[in-house]
Amino acid sequence: xxxxxxxxxxxxxxxxxxxxxxxxxxxxxxxxxxxxxxxxxxxxxxxxxxxxxxxxxxxxxxxxxxxxxxxxxxxxxxxxxxxxxxxxxxxxxxxxxx
Numbered sequence: 378x379x380x381x382x383x384x385x386x387x388x389x390x391x392x393x394x395x396x397x398x399x400x401x402x403x404x405x406x407x408x409x410x411x412x413x414x415x416x417x418x419x420x421x422x423x424x425x426x427x428x429x430x431x432x433x434x435x436x437x438x439x440x441x442x443x444x445x446x447x448x449x450x451x452x453x454x455x456x457x458x459x460x461x462x463x464x465x466x467x468x469x470x471x472x473x474x475x
Contacts, residue, residue, distance in 0.1 A: 380450075381449055381450040381453070382448065382449075382450040384435075384439060385439045385442065385443060385448070385449055385450070388436055388439045388440055388443065389443045392436075392440055393443060396440045396443060396444055397444065400444070401441065401444050401445065404437065404440050404441050404444055405441055407437050407440075408434065408437035408438055408440075408441055411430065411433045411434045411437050412434055414430050414433065415427075415430040415431060415433070415434050418430040
């Protein structure tokens, strides 16, 4: 199991210089490309490495967060504090779709 903060640190150590050279716009475009590949994999899972595509999306999202100086673990914990942000329950008891 991976710790999000440790993964973000690892991605920075491995790809940080390349990510900074590419910048936010270029890194964002790679994230969008990977999301497209994930969409294809979900549509035809027998022909793709679905788990690998999820991992690619996460890696590019983390790279983008690094460039924007966002600690994803902190942001996710603050935004989603182990309960629904609308109904304040876990599991969510909201009647409407998110």
